[in-house]
Amino acid sequence: MNGGIRTAALVLGVLGVLSGAAGFAVSAGQPFTAAEGARVGELFHLNPLGSLVSVVLGLVAIAGAAARLRVVVLVAAAGWLLAALQVVLQSGREPNLLGGTASTLALFLGLGAGLLALAVAPETPDAAAPATADT
Amino acid sequence: MSTTIGSAPARAAEGGREAAAAGYGLAVLRIVAGVTFLHEAAWKIPPAFGQPDGSGLWEWANFAIEHPVFPPYTALVEAVVLPLFPFFGWAVFLLEAALGGFLILGLLTRLWGALGVVQSLAIAFSVVNVPGEWAYAYYLFTAGLIAVTLGAGGRRLGLDQVLRPRWSLSDAPLARLALRLS
Incomplete structure (x- = not known):
């Protein structure tokens, strides 16, 4: 896991932590x-x-x-995708263990699919090789 | 090699800067579109999606009949969507959630951009003639998604930017497909 893959996985991880932290802030006092x-x-x-x-x-x-x-990144991806499945199965009904809606599904699905794609992507032959210029 | 103004390297450098700027512009469009879908997904509430009390997604689906925009789409809603509403409710629930997640992160952006164009047209054909709606908001949203799709808006500030060089190293069919869809 090198270069941009590692950075992208870090960014998604930070995004997940920040999302949860924000969730704690607004859900304080909820069951x-x-x-x-x-x-x-x-x-x-x-x-x-x-x-x-x-x-x-x-x-x-x-x-x-x-x-x-x-x-380990794959484990996180699997966790996010399981959380997404929970939203599909329980959203709009009781119980709804994580309290999510379709908007929450977007968050979980994006993070899970993103981390999965990063975790299974082929390695570049040279860890120092720059990304190809097709941007 | 000369890098004076007008020289080939200078022109190449300028072209690269302009392409990068365009890419960042498309990334902004992409992220805003994704956040819009994520925000709007919240009121699609399963399992009934508002059908029992005429609210929510059921109400919005019926706008296509009460305030028709495009007769073939109205006919489709009457004949297919409303009779099979639970299926279409779940389809919208899953699609808009996926559009939010994938567009924000810029993963397989051409695929999700194209699906976003289809969904935005369906929304527009339902609501642009509803009193109080600003039709140009829907036109602009659709136009933005067309730009994101055609311009491959995930190749700056997106996972497509990181993953495409790696997919290009693989001969696996999924990698080839991912390249086309990003």
């Missing part, structure tokens, strides 16, 4: 597994458990990227 989470800005909904899950998975992704361990 831990409130079916309708609090809304972060005009974006996604999280309850305290959903916020905790986001922070933990974000830290796992950061740890995997920092240690250049693809399997």
Whole structure:
């Protein structure tokens, strides 16, 4: 795991941690597994458990990227995708363990799919090789 | 080799800067479109999506009939979408969530941009004639997504920028497909 892949995984991990931290800030006082989470800005909904899950998975992704361990990044990706599945199965109903809506699904799906794509991407032959200029 | 103004290297450098600027512009469009889809997804609430009390997505789907914009689309909504509303409710729920996540991160941007154009047209065909709506908002949104799709807006500030060089190293069919869709 080198160069841009590692940086991108770190960025996604930080995004997950920040999302969870923001979730804690707005869901303070809610029941831990409130079916309708609090809304972060005009974006996604999280309850305290959903916020905790986001922070933990974000830290796992950061740890995997920092240690250049693809399997750890894959674990974070799997966690996000499972969280996304939870939203599909429980959103709009009770119980809704993480308090999410379709907006939360967007967050979880993006982070999960993004980390998955990064974790399974082929390595460049040379870790110092620059990205090809097709941008 | 000369780098004076007008020389080939200078022109190449200027072209590179302009291409980069255009790429960042498309990235801004892409991220704003993704955030819009993420924001708007929240009120699509399963499992009924507002059908029992005539609210939510059910209400918006019926706008295509009450305030028609494009007769073939109105006919499609009457004949197919409303009778099979639970299916289409879930389809919109999943699609708009995916559009939000994938466009914000810039992953497989040409695919999700194209799907975003289709969804934005469906929205426009439902609501541009509803009193109080500003039709140009929907035209601008659709135009932005067309630009993101044609311009491959994930190749700056997006995961496509990071992943495309690696996909290009693989002969695997999925890698080849990912290159086309990004």
